[in-house]
Amino acid sequence: xxxxxxxxxxxxxxxxxxxxxxxxxxxxxxxxxxxxxxxxxxxxxxxxxxxxxxxxxxxxxxxxxxxxxxxxxxxxxxxxxxxxxxxxxxxxxxxxxxxxxxxxxxxxxxxxxxxxxxxxxxxxxxxxxxxxxxxxxxxxxxxxxxxxxxxxxxxxxxxxxxxxxxxxxxxxxxxxxxxxxxxxxxxxxxxxxxxxxxxxxxxxxxxxxxxxxxxxxxxxxxxxxxxxxxxxxxxxxxxxxxxxxxxxxxxxxxxxxxxxxxxxxxxxxxxxxxxxxxxxxxxx
Amino acid sequence: xxxxxxxxxxxxxxxxxxxxxxxxxxxxxxxxxxxxxxxxxxxxxxxxxxxxxxxxxxxxxxxxxxxxxxxxxxxxxxxxxxxxxxxxxxxxxxxxxxxxxxxxxxxxxxxxxxxxxxxxxxxxxxxxxxx
Numbered sequence: 103x104x105x106x107x108x109x110x111x112x113x114x115x116x117x118x119x120x121x122x123x124x125x126x127x128x129x130x131x132x133x134x135x136x137x138x139x140x141x142x143x144x145x146x147x148x149x150x151x152x153x154x155x156x157x158x159x160x161x162x163x164x165x166x167x168x169x170x171x172x173x174x175x176x177x178x179x180x181x182x183x184x185x186x187x188x189x190x191x192x193x194x195x196x197x198x199x200x201x202x203x204x205x206x207x208x209x210x211x212x213x214x215x216x217x218x219x220x221x222x223x224x225x226x227x228x229x230x231x232x233x234x235x236x237x238x239x240x241x242x243x244x245x246x247x248x249x250x251x252x253x254x255x256x257x258x259x260x261x262x263x264x265x266x267x268x269x270x271x272x273x274x275x276x277x278x279x280x281x282x283x284x285x286x287x288x289x290x291x292x293x294x295x296x297x298x299x300x301x302x303x304x305x306x307x308x309x310x311x312x313x314x315x316x317x318x319x320x321x322x323x324x325x326x327x328x329x330x331x332x333x334x335x336x337x338x339x340x341x342x343x344x345x346x347x348x349x350x351x352x353x354x355x356x357x358x359x360x361x362x363x364x365x366x367x368x369x370x371x372x373x374x375x376x377x378x379x380x381x382x383x384x385x386x
Numbered sequence: 387x388x389x390x391x392x393x394x395x396x397x398x399x400x401x402x403x404x405x406x407x408x409x410x411x412x413x414x415x416x417x418x419x420x421x422x423x424x425x426x427x428x429x430x431x432x433x434x435x436x437x438x439x440x441x442x443x444x445x446x447x448x449x450x451x452x453x454x455x456x457x458x459x460x461x462x463x464x465x466x467x468x469x470x471x472x473x474x475x476x477x478x479x480x481x482x483x484x485x486x487x488x489x490x491x492x493x494x495x496x497x498x499x500x501x502x503x504x505x506x507x508x509x510x511x512x513x514x515x516x517x
Contacts (some may be wrong), residue, residue, distance in 0.1 A: 116479070117478070117479070117480070161466040161469070162414075162417075162418060162464070162466040162467045162469070162470070163421075166414070166415060166418045166467075167407060167411055167414050167415060167418075167467075168415075185421065186421070186473070187420065187421055187426075187469070187470050187473035187474065188473060255402065255464060255466055256402055256403070256404070256407050256464070257401050257402055257403040257404070258403070294502075296399065296503075297465045297479055297482075297483055298399070298400065298455075298459055298465040298483075298486060299398045299399050299400055299456060299459060299486055300397070300398030300456070300486060300487055300488065301396070301397060301398030301399050301487075301503065301508055302398075302483040302484075302486050302487050302503075303483060303487060303494060303497055303498055303502050303503040304502060304503045304504075304505060304508060305498075305501060305502025305503065305504075306504075306505045307501070309505070328392075329393075330392040330393050333393045333396060333399070333401065334393070334396050334505075334509050334510075335505060335509070338396075338399050338400075338401060339465075366498075366501055366502060367498040367499060367501075367502055369478075369479060369480055369498075370479055370480055370483050370498065372502070
């Protein structure tokens with residue numbers, strides 16, 4: 103049977119992808135960001151996931167205002183890196199896992215989460231920057247990826263609790279899949295940042311650190327945090343953090359924190375990154 | 387009954403909610419069209435003519451021509467769509483953010499390197515801003 107071994111969270115700032123793609127990762131500005139992922143790269147090379155279910159948001163790339171799915175699961179065989187206006191990132195094509203994705207869609211919809219099924223979709227920096235941070239610049243990504251897009255562009259995004267409960271439904275679906283697969287669930291986006299208006303540049307380190315503490319130890323209460331608190335405390339784009347709660351719901355209550363990295367700034371954003379592991383029995 | 391907007395008292399912030407999305411639909415879809423390079427070329431060649439192909443308000447078109455991002459946002463623009471416009475101009479998110487805050491590029495960058503804008507004094511309209 104498939105098993106969820108670990109969860110990863112990370113911000114997905116586009117400038118990080120640009121820095122890597124343009125050979126600027128050793129610049130004084132960017133070096134500390136990439137250094138924060140050195141442990142993670144070694145860890146993931148050793149833990150060798152077969153599949154990553156990658157929770158992210160599309161940034162007006164695959165979805166314009168014509169269609170805005172709250173939750174969308176990518177069921178295609180592969181996903182092309184999108185041209186976001188500067189040409190596509192020079193990163194490998196993302197290979198999906200259509201069998202597991204279709205299984206998850208059917209199972210999760212029957213658990214009352216009405217997913218949108220997407221069989222053709224390009225993936226933007228929201229998905230490819232986390233892959234770059236964790237895997238560097240390989241010729242091919244070393245695992246399959248199921249893109250799972252959450253609307254955080256048009257207000258309101260799904261509530262934190264909805265995301266957390268969805269994570270639980272994803273866990274049940276994955277654990278019922280009849281193939282021996284090592285699956286990780288990633289939640290991306292955040293941390294505090296605001297890209298628009300006279301308040302742009304907002305960073306709330308205290309909120310971010312507390313969020314990282316609570317997502318490990320107190321996720322049930324954290325999931326009840328109303329949207330307005332994210333907007334006010336973590337900036338209008340900080341509300342992306344609800345996507346971390348999907349990851350948390352997919353892990354067990356007693357998952358432990360293996361690694362944490364926090365850095366300000368990455369362009370306009372506070373970068374946060376965590377690795378959570380399920381207990382050894384669950385990882386087998 | 388009007389929708390509740392508990393975020394209306396956050397200073398310097400426009401939440402892209404259902405009302406803003408409705409107001410800005412054509413403005414944002416115009417921006418979306420700039421994802422294609424031939425559209426970018428046509429827009430650069432004659433901006434006014436290109437804008438006139440879209441059912442946008444005159445106010446929205448003038449805000450685009452002036453690259454007044456705060457005005458575009460108040461008229462329903464969303465930052466991820468407006469990003470297609472500043473990308474067409476060869477500009478970054480940090481450039482646009484600086485412009486909207488009224489700081490110089492250098493000033494904004496320095497603020498970010500120093501830890502960003504503090505939430506203190508910036509949570510509620512009418513608070514005394516504190517940096």
